[in-house]
Amino acid sequence: MYTGILPIIPSAAKLSGPESAVQVAALGGGHGLAASLSALRLITGNITAVVTVADDGGSSGRLREELGVLPPGDLRMALAALCDDTDWGRTWRDVMQHRFTSREGISGSLDNHALGNLLIVTLWELLGDTVAGLRWAGALLGARGEVLPMASVPLTIEGRAKDNGVPGPLITGQSVLAKAGELDYVQLMPQDAPACAEAVEAIHNADWVVLGPGSWYTSVLPHLLLPEMRDALCTTKAKRLLTMNLDVNDAEAAGMNAADHLHVIARYAPGFTVDVVLADPRSIADVDEFRAAAAMMGAQVVFGMVEGTAGKAVHDPLRLAASYRDIFGGY
Structure with a gap:
């Protein structure tokens, strides 16, 4: 019998219902995608995770x-x-x-x-x-x-961070770029890399596409920078849900507010529309500005108390699952 100390996530049966048959393609990377998947697995087993590389x-x-x-x-x-x-x-x-x-003193x-x-x-x-x-x-x-x-080959992210409001030199590499400060520009290399064919198919076959949360420039945006992936996201008949971050001022989004995050998506993928934007109200400083930015993408804003109770900017799987369930069943 396993006796590990990690907390047990509530079983999917606790949130089961008509939404349990929903086919979902969840896009992102790192801890952000893991957060959405930990929630989605509580309400459906029909999940395809599409991951940045x-x-x-x-x-x-x-x-x-x-x-x-x-x-x-x-x-x-x-x-x-x-x-x-x-x-x-x-x-x-x-x-x-x-x-x-x-062990200490050994570099293995x-x-x-x-x-x-x-x-x-x-x-x-x-x-x-x-x-x-x-x-x-x-x-x-x-x-x-x-x-x-997300792609069939390894990708490289390049970009520039702002230095006193002025774009700095080109920085290469996700690990460096993610710590460079407020980003002004990013691109993928190679720019015409082939998308994973099965991932593109999953986006077209989904009932819902869930994008985010996650590092906005290095985990969320890359899915819209890869041409074949962007085309699939813009042309799929699936409904699209954008999940906002709880901390809108992380290292690569310093100085940005929640509306700025939506403007970034629109800037890089002007043909990409969204049905619903999910946000925790505690992370939104200007609600009217945020609603206006979402409306420009064709989206309705749904507010949900999805943050955990530990005082950290971490999504609670059960709360996030409940919000996803309500959205899937109501739109």
Whole structure:
């Protein structure tokens, strides 16, 4: 019997209903996507997570550089977030997230590598297929849904941060860019990289596409910068839900308010429209300005108390799931 100390997420049955058959494509990366997946898995098992593949730091960056593979870290986090709420699922979630730490005074080759990253890359090498490898990993974890990469090749993010209001020099790399301060411009390289065909298909087959939360420039926006992905998001018949961050002034969005986040999306993808924008009212300083920015994208604003109670800017899975359920059933 598994006796780990991590909290048990409430079971999907507690929020089951007509929405449990909803087909959802959830887009993002890192902790933000993991937050939306942890909520979505409580109300539907028909989830496809589409994950950014531009990470170049830590364990993922090392594996990407040394082996020429897609960075597996955000894919691993998505799989862990979708783990079944059983002893089996929770155990494998912790196995996937486990990081090796060398003993004091030793700089080992496994130091800071996440076991899940190594497992995913092993499956890729054995099967010769990234999508098949992720499906095998998902089956092992009992994942409530599928995890797919956004693109078929590793991507690089380039951009500029503002220095006293003036755009600075070009910065290359997600790990550096995410800590550079308020960003003024970003782009993906290669600009015409092929999107994952299965991810594009999932967006077209979805009832709802959920974009965000997450680092706005490096996890959310990239899905709209890749041409094939942007085309799918603009032409899908699915309804579109944009989930706002709780902290609208993180490192790469310093000085921005919630409305500015919506203006960024409209600036880079003017043809992209949204049906619903979900936000916690405590993160919105100017409600009228925010509603106006959402209306310019064709969206209605839904306010939900989705923040956790620990005093941190972290979405509560059960509260977020309840908001998603209400939106899916009411629009």
